[in-house]
Amino acid sequence: MRLTPQQQTTIRRIVADQAGEAARVRLFGSRLDDTARGGDVDLLVELDEPVEQPAQLSATLSARISRQMQGRRVDVVLSAPNLRHLPIHDVARREGVIL
Template sequence: MRLTPEQAAIIRSAAAEVFGSDARVWLFGSRVDDAKRGGDIDLLIECDQPIANPAFSAARMAARVQRGLHGRKVDVLLLAPDLLRLPIHDIARSQGVSL
């Protein structure tokens, strides 16, 4: 995994602020592969409760992480009971790393 412990802590903290302390955070994509270089940070946020305004919440999460990581590009994918589950959600969970 190509994140420092400090970066992982910033991401977990932002997820707790935006989605609550029960939110689960998964890192997936190129940042999981230690052999690769560069790349954005792809995150799956998994919540047990519905998310009232998912687009706004995802943007808020991305903005908080980007500020905390000095402008590093962040993509946020949400999974909640009220949201459509897509194949990308299963890929992120199966290939990702829980933070």
């Protein structure tokens, strides 16, 4: 995994602050490959409660985490009971690592 322990802690803190303590966050994609270089940070944020403004939450999480990672691009995919299930959710759950 190409995230430092400090970066992992920062991501968990930001997600908890914005989405609630019960939110779970998984890292998936190229950042799991220790032999790769560069690449964005792909996160799946799983919520047990419906999200009223998912686009706003996703954008806020992405921007705040990106700022803490010196401008690195951060893609946030949300999973909640009121949101449509997409194939990317399955990939992220299957391949992702909980932070």
